Amino acid sequence: MTSQTSSQFAKPHIDARALLGLRDPADATNWGRIRAAQLHAGSQLALFMLAANLIGASMITLLLTPLVPMWQLAGWAVLVGVVSCVVAFRRLSDRHRNALTAELKGVRDTAYEGVALGIAWSILPLAFGHHANAMVALGLWVILSLLMTASAVAMAALPLATIAFVTLVGASIALTLLLIASPVLACAAGLFTVLLAIATIGRGKSLVVIRAHEIALAERDETVSLLLREFEENGSDWLWEIDAQRRIVRANPRFAVSLGVDPMTMNGTPFLQVLAGPTWEAGNFSAGLRELADKLKSRESFRDLLLPVFVDGEEYWWEMSASPRFDERGAFCGFRGVGSDVTEQRRSADKINKMARFDTLTGLPNRLLINETLQRAMQEADRWSSRCAFMMIDLDRFKAVNDTLGHPVGDRLLGRVSERLQTLVSENEMIGRLGGDEFAVVVRDATDTARTERLAHTIIEVLSRPYEVDQHTLYIGASVGLAIGPRDGRSAEMLIRSADLALYRSKDAGGGVYHAYEPQLHVVAEERRVLEIALRGAVENREMHLQYQPVVNAATGQLTGFEALLRWQHPELGNISPAKFVPLAEEARLIAPIGEWVLRTACAEAARWDLPVRVAVNVSPEQLHNPAFVSVVAQALAQSGLPPERLELEVTESVFMREGTQATQVLERILDLGVRLSLDDFGTGYSSLGYLAHTRFSSIKIDRSFVQGASKGTKEAIAIIRAVVALADSLGMATTAEGVETEDEHLMVQQLGCSKVQGYYFGRPLPVQEARILATRQVGGSVAA
Template identity: 40%
Template sequence: MTDHGQVTASRSAQSSARLEEAINHLSFGIVIFDDKREVVFCNGRYREMYGLSPEQVKPGTPTHELIRHRLNLGLKVQVAGDDYIRERVGREIALDTTMQEFTDGRIIAYTVYPIPGGGGMATHEDVTEREEINARLKKQYELGREQEEALRVRNFQFDTAINNMSQGLCFFDSGHRLIVCNDRFVEMYDIAPERVSPGMSLVEIVDLRFEAGSFPAMTRDEYLQWRTNVAVSNEAKDSIVELMNGRTFKIRHRPMPGGGWVATHEDITEQRQSEVKIEYMAHHDALTDLANRVLLNERLEYALDRIQNGEMVAVHHLDLDQFKAVNDTFGHPCGDKLLRIVADRLRVLVGAADTIARMGGDEFVIVQAAIADPADATSLAQRAIDALSEPYDIDGQQAVIGVSIGISVGPGDGSNPDKLLRNADLALYRAKSDGRGTFRFFEPAMDLQMQTRRIMEQDLRKALPAGEFELHYQPVVNLASKEISGFEALIRWNHPAKGLISPATFIPLAEEIGFIVPMGEWVIRQACATAAQWPDNFHVAVNISAIQFRSPGLMQVIVSALAASGLAPTRLEIEITETVLLHNKEATLALLHQLRELGIRIAMDDFGTGYSSLTYLQSFPFDKIKIDRSFVKNITEDSSSLNIVRAVAALANGMGMTATAEGVETAEQLHSIASEGCTEMQGFLFSKPLPAAEIERQFLSGRGPREIQGRIVAA
């Protein structure tokens, strides 16, 4: 070899060495293989990446061993290792890039390049860090997209939410400029939507509201100054604003950190109207629109606090007379109309400073404020009696009622509402006791009387379980046969401290407090039990009050008493007054027919003293009419009483009923009632009411009819 050839070869070797050194220092691994898939060359980076020694990758090494080595290092594949090797070695050498992931987290980009003439070259680049960066960038990008979408959704939701709020909403910054407001705010103040935009000042917004007529009863400058003061105060504040157009808004102002504020504007017009209505209803009677007890107490207390220089306050407690009869006769709707008419008539009578209240039912109270003399109260009371006694035209039907009034005058009769109302009630009780249709002023003695009444009420309730009641029996005599036909059972009260108390004293009280029902039940049971021990030809009569008739268990009580005593129903006589038929007439008649079907006799007691109506006699076939003692008493001196007795007796005889005269005390009275056609009598002329033992001794111990006849003649 020439020197030139040696130099050239040396230079070529040096170049090859430098090229190999450069290839070994590349950042990626290179492996070259021939068409037999055997290694021709690999650089140092390749050996370093996979931890291979030069011996393991020497020329001639099959590439499948390199693949298996990578599998042993943790290359992740989807198939079995041998299948993967066969697939990789068996495929045609073509340009292809594969991302190889290892269990240690590395990612190697593996690219195959075919070489002309056969074989190929594969590059192995560790792209773990790059892929991680790409993954992070992708994740950040996706997160950004998600956040952007979430923000878009939130903005949409925010817009939807604030524009569907029932309240108006507005945000202002620290410079008092609008940031945002919702549709409801614009709508509430009748502002054109296109005229409102972010950046507008509070002054401009206020001007738009005044221009639209949505402003309170103050000038623009006054309103602007007020709202500005609220804004700069940096304090939460709630305000009620009543606009000139009749609307009422509630503004809730809340400062925001860093300045500015948010405010909600709520239309509370209907709420305020409801509150006013509820407040009114809480102080007024729904039926008559008069004051109720609550407002009455407030007005009365106010009136008492303001009296001066000898002025007085009069309290009139009114109770309608005969209202219940009208209510039951014509029905509750008519009764309600009558109460409204009463309220209207009272309104005409009182002064502007006076108060009328309905206390419930048919009771009213008038507070007559600042009167100079009790005579002023007298005048008002008399005018009320006159006005309320005038006839009432209710749906084409005429009704007549009256009124009783009790009056207390403060501060003399009481310096507080409770005392004045209580004393007016006591005076009312006296007015009703004195015959109704009148008025009475409170007197200190009334308080003592009421205390006495309360004590009697307490004693009355104890009397039944204590066995203090007993029945006396008054004989009823047949005038034709001169024989006793039966007895009327009359209750007596043997008070342990006061002795015998008259029925006229305690029966009205028993009816008033509802005690007449259990007391009446005892009378029915006791009378049946006693009469069952007497001869079968005697009947026993029991009085049943209107209140008892309204109690739902009356029929059961009577049937039970008959069954327990063994008394035949035909021997029991029920006495009722005309007032019984005034209360729910149809139900009362049905009950009377049920009693009649059992065989019980029915008598009309005190005929002619109440709401006498021939229709009652026509609607039910009574067995007996009892003529009240008030007519019998004057029969010999008063022609009108005689004519009434004659007419009733003729009526009874004509309708096939027995006519019984009550309260016969003289022979002259006996002669008159017998002459006028009465068929029975009872009264002191023959016998006063007696205990059962005395009845048995005098009349049931073997004395015959002749002795009874002689008793009447002797009398």
């Protein structure tokens, strides 16, 4: 039975043909109920897909009205509406919504629905695609892509119908793009279609696996309930009876068997002596037995009294209930009661209690037990006027392990970390796992501050040693935040918050260090909180504005463009430095709306300038990791009327550091719009030459730290500038030196070969009106003149 049960709950093997409704496999999986669930899922989202088709048809009609005769569009829209309604009504039928099982034909027939919808939508690009220009073709592709994606996500439970629809529509739009656009776009459309089909099959498999597990769990619950009822019917308690001298009378056979003694020898034996077993002679009685003795002595009734009993050296737990007995004259004559063996229940309760308080992955105390231990430590520290401590530990670079090697390796690494931590603590400390890659240490007695600090340093040093996991040598580190109670918090919650602030400071310092809590950290955190609240309304309240710093030709001093710089003037806090609020905006996920406002405002202003100078706008990595940013750039150019070649987007090297994103593809699509790209702060980050070769940058900006170093005669800085200039020249890129503040610095970067310069020597960031005047009067002169 055990092997059968384990196989029943093993992960089912999903036959792709059975998933598509092409065959009915003869395996243990209940495909009839799974097919019914597939059809039921299709009926639940039928109205959603109907609405998606109708809305998509309406949007297409509005898009093509200026280009295609209305009667043709109306005829096509009616066809789509009729087919969509028929498909929706079929999926909403009672046999789909109420059936507990379904035959193979029911799932297979949904393919006709997908084919019908696919043909109806394929008419659109094939019949009307040649009327479309580039923008209209892009709109068609966006709408059809959204419709295909919605189908792949919402109707993955019916993969055969969904794949038929996606394939037909994708093939038609790919053919249309091949004829009216380019093979590259056609290939992209084809690849997108193939990926959607693969995703549909994968999601369909996941849904089937979930349903198979639900069916197996229901069957398991029925089996478990049956076994429990059988156990309860066959189980029974035993009776016991004692006289006024607390000696056993008429020993119950089941009671004697439970104690492992002969029922005949139990009569007349002191009841407490029998229960105490080997502890009777030593007098080392348990608390439960002492409570039982008190109850018997006071002749009180008791119920569900729990006490440990030792039988053949093994501990059992009994639950006792009894009432005093009196004769017809009212004289006390003993107790009569019932007992039951609750050892299994006790062990189960202990196991549940352990599961509730210990981490299943590492076996360490979890957040609940850590909080309870810290609260007791705080109480003891308050009682004895001593100190306790709390450390928060965060692993450095652990996310990279999960991202590159997978979560199973990451879990095994966490196990190794917990093993090392357990070797570092004594009876005075308790180590636990808060969750993820965060651990904690509760120091019950932290009177010796130096010892506590040594423990923090030791934790960092030990956890930073290499690990060997699955033939991989892994290097991580640790950051520690320390708080001392009750100095840094009068409650456990306050102390944890203080340690968290100290940990944040350690992480902010680059990791691999520990910091103790300081009151200033709370002030900084509160300032950040207030600043974040103010930042959320800064754009709407028109507190943000742009200033424009000139960028000039290094040889002639002729103005070539401006860099748009964001400034924030708060009505109460005054001018707030970008170095303070920009990182906060990135952390609070506010940089995207703020960056979009900057882009639109800068384009609108640059369109007013008389000279065809460029405007440079800084773009955050968060914006470039969003594929929709391409549409934002296109809209900003279209609404402002600014030619694309006059817009330059500045990106930093950090945008290429995150794996698995679409930043490179987004940049390529932006370049296709005609916008120029500039690599900002080159040399201050990771400086990989790979992305210079694969991304078409028009210029490289040399950070002001190198310019200042070179002006002081630092050989390394001069060598770096020369190397960057040589690299840029070989790749056909311009070089812009930032932070040029004196004439000597200007002459130096000019001699080193920089093509453009920017800095206070040529102009500070200017308000919009002054920048507009400078862009208007720079006809033949130079900024430096």
